[in-house]
Amino acid sequence: MNKKFVVSLMTSLVLAGPLLRLTVVDASQNSEDAVSQEDKSFEKEKAELEETISDAQATIDDLVIDISSQEEDIESVKTEIEQTQKEIAQLEEQMKLRNEKLMTKASSNKNEVKNSTNPFERMKDENNSASSDQYIKLAQLGDQKMLDKAEEQAKRQEEELKSAEAELKVNRDDIVSQRTELEDRIVKVAEKFDMSDDEKESFVNEQTIIAERTSSLNEELKNEQQRILEEEREKEEAERLAEEKRKKEKEAEEKAKAEAEKKAEKEKAAKEKAKVEVKAEVSTSSSEAAKEPKSSGWTRPASGNMTSPFGYRTHPVTGERDSFHAGIDIAGSGSVVASRAGTVTQASYSDTYGYTVIVDHGDGYSTLYAHLKKGLSVSNGQSVSQGQQVGIMGTTGRSTGVHLHFEVRKGGEAVNPMNYLN
Numbered sequence: 001m002n003k004k005f006v007v008s009l010m011t012s013l014v015l016a017g018p019l020l021r022l023t024v025v026d027a028s029q030n031s032e033d034a035v036s037q038e039d040k041s042f043e044k045e046k047a048e049l050e051e052t053i054s055d056a057q058a059t060i061d062d063l064v065i066d067i068s069s070q071e072e073d074i075e076s077v078k079t080e081i082e083q084t085q086k087e088i089a090q091l092e093e094q095m096k097l098r099n100e101k102l103m104t105k106a107s108s109n110k111n112e113v114k115n116s117t118n119p120f121e122r123m124k125d126e127n128n129s130a131s132s133d134q135y136i137k138l139a140q141l142g143d144q145k146m147l148d149k150a151e152e153q154a155k156r157q158e159e160e161l162k163s164a165e166a167e168l169k170v171n172r173d174d175i176v177s178q179r180t181e182l183e184d185r186i187v188k189v190a191e192k193f194d195m196s197d198d199e200k201e202s203f204v205n206e207q208t209i210i211a212e213r214t215s216s217l218n219e220e221l222k223n224e225q226q227r228i229l230e231e232e233r234e235k236e237e238a239e240r241l242a243e244e245k246r247k248k249e250k251e252a253e254e255k256a257k258a259e260a261e262k263k264a265e266k267e268k269a270a271k272e273k274a275k276v277e278v279k280a281e282v283s284t285s286s287s288e289a290a291k292e293p294k295s296s297g298w299t300r301p302a303s304g305n306m307t308s309p310f311g312y313r314t315h316p317v318t319g320e321r322d323s324f325h326a327g328i329d330i331a332g333s334g335s336v337v338a339s340r341a342g343t344v345t346q347a348s349y350s351d352t353y354g355y356t357v358i359v360d361h362g363d364g365y366s367t368l369y370a371h372l373k374k375g376l377s378v379s380n381g382q383s384v385s386q387g388q389q390v391g392i393m394g395t396t397g398r399s400t401g402v403h404l405h406f407e408v409r410k411g412g413e414a415v416n417p418m419n420y421l422n
């Protein structure tokens with residue numbers, strides 16, 4: 001089941017119970033017994049699930065209420081902090097102005113004192129000035145006390161805000177884990193009752209409609225869900241990217257391996273060819289030549305023209321350069337015969353070779369006849385004599401037209417058939 005859907009539907013699952021049950025019963029109508037058995041255990045499972053859901057829902061509702069009251073608290077603490085800070089600023093401004101006043105007064109008093117000629121006046125001025133200074137200083141002291149208090153309060157409020165925010169986070173995390181737990185449970189139930197993809201989809205669709213009708217989710221919860229979905233999406237995206245990277249690395253590795261194998265194969269074939277050439281040379285010059293099978297006579301397996309020789313060539317189907325051709329191609333028609341007497345070790349079909357016969361000649365040599373028509377003339381384990389028909393030339397397997405692909409193998413290795421055919 002799509003987890004994303006489940007997350008948004010959990011709150012309405014209790015209401016959706018009967019639908020879930022219907023879907024499951026539909027899915028297993030084959031046997032009455034099975035239905036009633038499944039029914040019972042499903043009923044039980046559903047009842048438990050519903051209980052879990054309503055418990056979880058209640059917890060979530062409580063959490064939502066907690067969260068909104070916590071958010072209100074946080075807002076009011078923030079307002080208080082702002083208020084306190086305003087007070088602090090006012091007090092500071094007041095004290096600054098008063099300080100300035102004290103300073104200017106002090107300097108102007110000095111001037112007045114110096115300029116006054118009347119000693120009595122001078123004394124009065126000084127008295128006035130002294131009492132006014134005293135008053136300012138007192139006010140300043142009072143303000144400083146208030147300022148200290150306000151700063152203390154601001155500090156306390158900041159701490160309160162911090163802990164309220166921490167509590168809020170705990171509650172949010174709690175909602176997330178409650179939801180995850182529920183989601184897992186619902187998925188498990190759906191899986192346990194073996195809903196098909198179609199059933200799951202229609203189940204989810206039905207839930208969506210109910211969810212839309214009955215949704216009492218407040219904005220808070222919706223935002224929370226949105227956040228969960230967002231997190232899930234990000235997680236999925238990260239997983240997808242990681243998977244893509246893994247795949248690319250694996251592809252590169254496989255490509256390197258395939259290239260290494262191809263190279264090894266090429267080297268092996270080249271070696272083989274060199275060996276055959278050396279042997280051909282030897283056979284013309286030495287008495288050993290008489291022992292080569294050529295002298296004992298190999299029958300040409302089919303009539304027609306050789307259209308593709310043994311060795312490297314451009315592959316007619318894949319267009320791949322330097323692909324190694326392990327045999328010769330003879331284009332013609334009709335009967336394909338055993339080149340020498342032997343025992344059929346394979347008479348079967350392969351995607352590449354089509355209908356194929358392999359005859360083991362018993363002296364380390366075997367021959368292969370490929371792309372034959374359906375309906376081979378021989379079967380596995382059968383003895384064949386030289387020139388006996390093994391099949392009819394065809395174009396089965398990976399082939400572009402009617403032809404025989406003929407291989408000669410010596411000790412299991414493909415060798416050039418033209419070294420054996422007269």
Ligand SMILES: [Zn+2]
Pocket residue numbers: 308325327328329404405406
């Ligand atoms: Zn071929």
